Amino acid sequence: EPEVTQTPSHQVTQMGQEVILHCVPISNHLYFYWYRQILGQKVEFLVSFYNNEISEKSEIFDDQFSVERPDGSNFTLKIRSTKLEDSAMYFCASSAVSGANVLTFGAGSRLTVL
C-alpha cells in the first residue's frame, strides 16, 4: 500500500539552528500538508500546499517556517531558526484530491530543540 515517508524519524538540534524535515508524499497526490503535535497537546494544522504554492497556513506558520517541493517528489518543511517551543512531532500528509477523508499521513518526525 502506498505510504507517505518522513525523514528523519527523530532530530535533535540546538536552539537557533535551521532544520529541514523531509517528506515523500504518495506519487500521484497533488495536495500536501504539514501538521504538528507538541507533546501532550493537540495535533495542529500548519500549512497546506497545492500547485507549488501555499494554499492555506495557520497562525503558527510564521516567517520562521517555509515549505518547498524542490524536485517533484519531496515536500520539505524548513524551520529557519529553531526555538525551544518548536519541539514537537511533525506530520506530513498528502491527498489526491482535497478532503480530510482522503489524507494519508506519514509516521512523523520528532524534533527536539535543546
Added chain:
Amino acid sequence: GDSVTQMEGPVTLSEEAFLTINCTYTATGYPSLFWYVQYPGEGLQLLLKATKADDKGSNKGFEATYRKETTSFHLEKGSVQVSDSAVYFCALSEGNRDDKIIFGKGTRLHILP
C-alpha cells in the same frame, strides 16, 4: 473556534473487553467527524468518519455515531484485541474546508492479553 475534546489516556483494558473513548466537539457549522488511529511506528490512519448528524461510521469493528444533540462522536468496540493497542484521535473538519482538520489530543489505548 472549533475544537475537539477527548478523554484522557492511557486507557488499559483486557482483551475482549468493551471499549468506549469519549469525544465531544464544538463547531459553528456542520463539520464532518473522524476518528484517526496511530499504531506504533506508523502514521495517522483514518479509522472511520461521519459527515452528518445521526450518521454512523464503522470500520474494523469500531463504531461511532454523529450525535448533534450532544455534540459527541464516541468511539466504541464490542471486543478489543491486543492489536488494537494504538493512539486514537478524534477530529473534525473545519467548516467547508474538509482538508483542514482539527484534532483532539489523542487517547492511548493498551490492550492486555
